[in-house]
Amino acid sequence: MSNLALKEILYKMADDLLVFGHRNSEWTGFGPLLEEDIAFSSMAQDKIGQSQALYQLLHQLGEQEPDTVAFTRNANQFHNCTLVELPNREYDFSLVRHFLFDTADALRWQMLMQSSYTPLAQLAAKVRGELRYHTLHANTWIKQLGSATEESIGRLQQSLNELAPYALGMFERSPYEDQLIADQIYEGEKALEARWQQAIEKTLAQTQLTSPDWKIQTPHLGGRVGEHTEHLQPLLDEMSEVFRIDPGAEW
């Protein structure tokens, strides 16, 4: 197994989780109701914790310390999909993104439970409870708001349509795709995408929302190779502001 292929999947997962966790943490204090504010903030914290665990695995493979990797790279060195870097808008937007991302994320970790790379399989087993909560949270809200009022259904549908091409960018193929599959690291992006579409449609079928026509979407690619929207760099600047004041500080 080449380390390059392994590092590629670890980096894209870790960067997805860090950027998504940070973006969602921006809701802390501004959630639509106190209980939801707490839940959304907790999940953001879980995501950042998971990214830290993945950066730790990368560190064991010879990469720099998690903090260095997280706080000192520029946008073009990040491998997250563009879906997670888009700025928050109103809550419906963040909720739909949470649903689209976490459905894929949970399925990805589920695949990794069988990974031939033991440290990743062990981590997958450890975080399964968090992922169960994240998907339960997303699905319960989508089912409720996706069948509640004309306004809630309309808002979710619009966010869903807008985010669909970005969501497909989550499954941008890696140059090491065949190797990762052959080495049984996981089943690959294509298999993941198919399973994700099924899961998304299963939940949407229980609402008055319409699933986007995935075949006619042009996936928003590039994130995995460092080509990002203009929104990532400002996020990274804000996230690393305190770290950069004194990178050697002991906390």
Next chain:
Amino acid sequence: MNSLDPRVNRLPAIGQPGQILPKAALDQLGTFEVFVQPKDGKAFQHEGIVHAANRDLAFVLAKEAFTRRFLCTSLFVADTRHVYVSPTTEGNTSAMDQLAEVINQPGTAEAYDIFVLPKRGKQHVHVGQVQAVLPQEAMWKAKQLNLHQGKVVYNVWAIRTADIRFTTEEEKDLWLTLPEKKFRDASDYKGGDKLKEFLERSKTT
């Protein structure tokens, strides 16, 4: 608005500056009662309420609102309107002794969960389940069965079991990584020495 918190400056504008509209009547979500089991084998106890649009959402929100820091193996929720409440007593008077005798009601018996308040200011504790047609009958049965073990209790609750959203067996995973999240609790941050030092310093100046 210009805030030092950049997130505030990014918030979408709501309404028009200076224009204050009257709040709509009844715009709050209803409440659900949350019961938590801290350890396997321990009784569930009442922890508080969450606001939610339905029972499933209440369950989801209760998980983080009440069990994000403390040990938990299971939780359940019920709509506040589904909690049947006995009279409340004080001193040496038990709420069990204030219950009216309700027996042999017509209809089909269903399971009810019974909770008692062992001390004023404490939480209600789950003491068992009975079969009854009405909640009043369920309470009377709880008294006959001595679910409160002869102790003075100050209040009794009965909830129809079918009205409760329980944690499923597979959902028990939800608390898997909780013991590692000590960073969510203030006790994980050892500020005591720094605080002492600060207090000493402020005394001398």
